Amino acid sequence: MMSVKSVLLVGVGGQGTILASKLLTLGLLEAGYDVKMSEIHGMSQRGGSVSSQVRYGESVCSPVIELGGADMLVSFELMEALRWLEYLKPGGKVVVNDFKIPSMPVITGAAVYPDDILPTLKKAADVTCIDAAGIAEELGSARVMNIVLLGTIVKAMGLEHIDWERIIRGNVKPAFADLNVKALAAGMAAV
Amino acid sequence: MKKLITGDEAVARGAWEAGVKLAAAYPGTPSTEILENLSAFPEVISEWSSNEKVALETAIGASLAGGRAISSMKHVGLNVAADPLFTVSYTGSNAGLVVVVADEPGMFSSQNEQDSRNYAKAAKLPMLEPADSGECLEMTKYAFELSERYDTPVLLRMTTRVCHSKSVVELGERSEKPLAEYKRQGGKYVCVPAVSRKLRVKKEEQFAALAELSESTPLNFAVYNEGSTGVIVSGGCFHYAREVFGESVSYLKLGLTNPLPKKLVSDFCNKMDKVYIIEENDPYLEDFVKTLGIKPIGKDSFPYTGEMTPDVIRKAVFGESLPGVSYDKSKVAPRPPALCSGCPHRGFFYELGRRKDVMVTGDIGCYTLGASAPFNALDAVICMGASLSMGHGAAKLLDREGSNLKVVSLLGDSTFFHTGINSLLNSAYNGGSAVNVILDNRITGMTGHQENPGSGYTVNGESAYAVNIEDVARAFGIKHVRTVDPNNLAEVKAVLDEFIPLDEPSVIITRWPCALKKFSAEDKSEFPGAFTEKYAVDQSKCIGCKLCMKAGCPSLSFDTGKWRAVIDRSGCLGCGVCSQLCPKDAIGKENA
Numbered sequence: 001m002m003s004v005k006s007v008l009l010v011g012v013g014g015q016g017t018i019l020a021s022k023l024l025t026l027g028l029l030e031a032g033y034d035v036k037m038s039e040i041h042g043m044s045q046r047g048g049s050v051s052s053q054v055r056y057g058e059s060v061c062s063p064v065i066e067l068g069g070a071d072m073l074v075s076f077e078l079m080e081a082l083r084w085l086e087y088l089k090p091g092g093k094v095v096v097n098d099f100k101i102p103s104m105p106v107i108t109g110a111a112v113y114p115d116d117i118l119p120t121l122k123k124a125a126d127v128t129c130i131d132a133a134g135i136a137e138e139l140g141s142a143r144v145m146n147i148v149l150l151g152t153i154v155k156a157m158g159l160e161h162i163d164w165e166r167i168i169r170g171n172v173k174p175a176f177a178d179l180n181v182k183a184l185a186a187g188m189a190a191v
Numbered sequence: 192m193k194k195l196i197t198g199d200e201a202v203a204r205g206a207w208e209a210g211v212k213l214a215a216a217y218p219g220t221p222s223t224e225i226l227e228n229l230s231a232f233p234e235v236i237s238e239w240s241s242n243e244k245v246a247l248e249t250a251i252g253a254s255l256a257g258g259r260a261i262s263s264m265k266h267v268g269l270n271v272a273a274d275p276l277f278t279v280s281y282t283g284s285n286a287g288l289v290v291v292v293a294d295e296p297g298m299f300s301s302q303n304e305q306d307s308r309n310y311a312k313a314a315k316l317p318m319l320e321p322a323d324s325g326e327c328l329e330m331t332k333y334a335f336e337l338s339e340r341y342d343t344p345v346l347l348r349m350t351t352r353v354c355h356s357k358s359v360v361e362l363g364e365r366s367e368k369p370l371a372e373y374k375r376q377g378g379k380y381v382c383v384p385a386v387s388r389k390l391r392v393k394k395e396e397q398f399a400a401l402a403e404l405s406e407s408t409p410l411n412f413a414v415y416n417e418g419s420t421g422v423i424v425s426g427g428c429f430h431y432a433r434e435v436f437g438e439s440v441s442y443l444k445l446g447l448t449n450p451l452p453k454k455l456v457s458d459f460c461n462k463m464d465k466v467y468i469i470e471e472n473d474p475y476l477e478d479f480v481k482t483l484g485i486k487p488i489g490k491d492s493f494p495y496t497g498e499m500t501p502d503v504i505r506k507a508v509f510g511e512s513l514p515g516v517s518y519d520k521s522k523v524a525p526r527p528p529a530l531c532s533g534c535p536h537r538g539f540f541y542e543l544g545r546r547k548d549v550m551v552t553g554d555i556g557c558y559t560l561g562a563s564a565p566f567n568a569l570d571a572v573i574c575m576g577a578s579l580s581m582g583h584g585a586a587k588l589l590d591r592e593g594s595n596l597k598v599v600s601l602l603g604d605s606t607f608f609h610t611g612i613n614s615l616l617n618s619a620y621n622g623g624s625a626v627n628v629i630l631d632n633r634i635t636g637m638t639g640h641q642e643n644p645g646s647g648y649t650v651n652g653e654s655a656y657a658v659n660i661e662d663v664a665r666a667f668g669i670k671h672v673r674t675v676d677p678n679n680l681a682e683v684k685a686v687l688d689e690f691i692p693l694d695e696p697s698v699i700i701t702r703w704p705c706a707l708k709k710f711s712a713e714d715k716s717e718f719p720g721a722f723t724e725k726y727a728v729d730q731s732k733c734i735g736c737k738l739c740m741k742a743g744c745p746s747l748s749f750d751t752g753k754w755r756a757v758i759d760r761s762g763c764l765g766c767g768v769c770s771q772l773c774p775k776d777a778i779g780k781e782n783a
Contacts, residue, residue, distance in 0.1 A: 120518055
């Protein structure tokens with residue numbers, strides 16, 4: 001029996017973690033896995049720290065990932081990786097987007113955005129840092145940054161056997177489908 | 192057909208499959224999506240009600256008229272609806288009546304952490320607690336049957352994770368129900384004392400029958416494994432417990448949790464040496480189990496507050512979390528929610544936060560964020576609509592005592608229509624000097640943009656009369672009423688200067704759409720060009736004084752290397768508040 005895998009997608013409200021995790025779960029479901037997903041809506045979406053938790057396998061119990069329970073942490077924002085790293089399993093994989101969003105306490109001067117995030121992350125875990133925003137912009141729109149990051153999950157979790165192109169085409173506006181498919185491939189190539 | 196859906200979607204689907212004819216709700220995280228999903232089914236009359244009491248009463252009326260009806264709300268919404276809840280429990284329903292309540296252990300988007308299971312007990316309602324989306328769908332369908340079979344409303348109790356987690360469900364088809372016959376039955380529905388005394392006795396008989404059902408229903412079941420440790424659990428905690436204990440313990444999983452099954456629980460516990468009770472918030476199950484003379488491990492080991500997620504259970508039972516990676520987390524800066532770029536509340540809060548001679552009572556919505564830095568503009572937030580009535584009470588007292596402290600009360604448009612409208616009526620009637628501010632962003636913002644009586648549309652997108660708040664205030668007899676553009680700081684300051692010293696009630700309406708709102712045709716004509724411009728900082732004029740930082744805008748930051756303010760072009764929506772704070776005219780419109 002296959003053990004349950006847990007992928008934690010984190011970022012800042014409005015970055016598109018919800019669409020990325022939705023596509024991920026649709027692909028996993030089609031591939032025959034039992035899937036559970038959990039996310040928090042509401043107030044935290046207004047620029048707060050957000051997470052989408054995806055778990056899949058033969059039979060999944062809890063929809064939420066526990067501390068030390070994530071096989072993979074994908075952070076859409078640099079500092080958020082550090083906030084959520086405690087959820088990673090020893091030996092787990094981290095993909096972090098080289099993208100900083102100052103939080104309100106940083107903007108008002110009440111807190112400092114740490115300057116040594118990457119070294120701290122790298123000392124603790126297997127970390128790949130990618131410029132998902134840059135990759136997305138080169139493809140044509142910064143808005144597909146979330147799909148680039150989805151691509152890194154597909155690659156890192158060994159999910160290439162799922163027909164992601166079909167999943168994407170079935171769930172995004174036709175005008176943006178090609179761009180999203182390219183973004184997924186670019187993300188897969190980046191890790 | 193199998194589908195991966197949230198608990199909220201599953202409740203909506205279950206109600207539809209059960210042939211529900213009317214659904215009424217007021218938006219509230221985490222319950223909002225139930226009504227949103229129901230509104231997509233053309234067979235169902237769906238309504239955003241003005242508040243939860245109205246929603247439940249609308250559903251009661253439909254049930255009385257013979258159609259299955261559902262009303263959904265967040266936990267604090269049930270407080271608003273508690274009045275009809277306690278009495279409709281006596282009358283029962285004609286067609287099935289289901290009340291959905293969504294609690295928030297952990298308070299992700301709520302002002303308290305009440306455990307609404309206590310309502311089932313207090314109002315004597317049968318209660319179902321689903322653990323996942325599959326159970327949400329099945330239990331919702333069953334709740335309608337139960338309601339009709341026992342002639343009582345049924346409470347379906349959810350929690351945030353059950354509402355917002357997705358799991359796989361099997362979809363069914365709708366089973367259309369003909370209207371139940373309507374008959375005038377004063378002895379059943381007219382709750383005058385003589386009738387209610389009889390219904391009260393009948394309720395106890397009904398509960399005795401439900402207690403028997405609780406012993407035999409497949410919703411309450413035991414799973415026996417090796418060993419002599421047992422776990423008694425309900426709702427989403429079932430899956431958390433399974434995650435931690437796996438097959439090393441036996442489970443008594445309870446789905447019908449009011450009334451609880453005495454014999455089933457006793458029999459289970461008698462087979463065990465040790466029994467854990469895993470539940471979020473109050474010791475609801477634990478208190479019951481203790482009445483049976485059993486000594487379980489409950490709140491003496493598990494926390495009262497927050498979610499009972501697998502790591503919390505693991506820590507409580509085994510004293511440690513799973514091994515993780517070690518690193519220094521201390522440098523991570525907090526990231527609380529903040530007003531969005533372009534938020535129309537920003538300008539108003541900037542001006543209000545500068546005044547130190549006012550007490551400010553706030554309310555429930557995005558504008559609660561006015562309490563945080565850099566605005567620090569609120570003194571108190573309690574519940575929906577309370578801003579205006581708290582402010583009224585404070586102002587009356589301060590005026591009587593001759594205090595120089597003046598009172599400003601503020602709430603949003605949807606919260607005004609919810610219960611604030613009653614508070615304003617009271618202020619107009621009883622006098623007093625509070626300044627009542629309605630932050631009208633043309634939509635219900637925090638919960639994700641639901642229509643309301645002022646927005647001009649219904650949940651189905653049909654046109655509705657857009658209530659004019661100025662007209663309402665004047666109809667109540669308030670003489671000082673003004674609508675202002677909250678992005679115009681001079682205008683905001685002027686109206687506060689004028690209204691705060693008055694010794695009569697006044698109303699300020701700040702009217703500008705939410706920056707995330709999808710504009711209606713009316714918005715486009717009323718607010719032409721809104722959110723289409725960008726501002727930029729002229730780096731040669733900026734002196735690095737940081738005054739613009741007081742706008743608290745996520746798209747405006749300070750580059751400590753260059754010692755200059757910078758605007759993130761992709762985030763700026765052109766409200767222009769920051770430019771009005773700059774003493775050197777360094778911030779201006781692009782291409783100006």
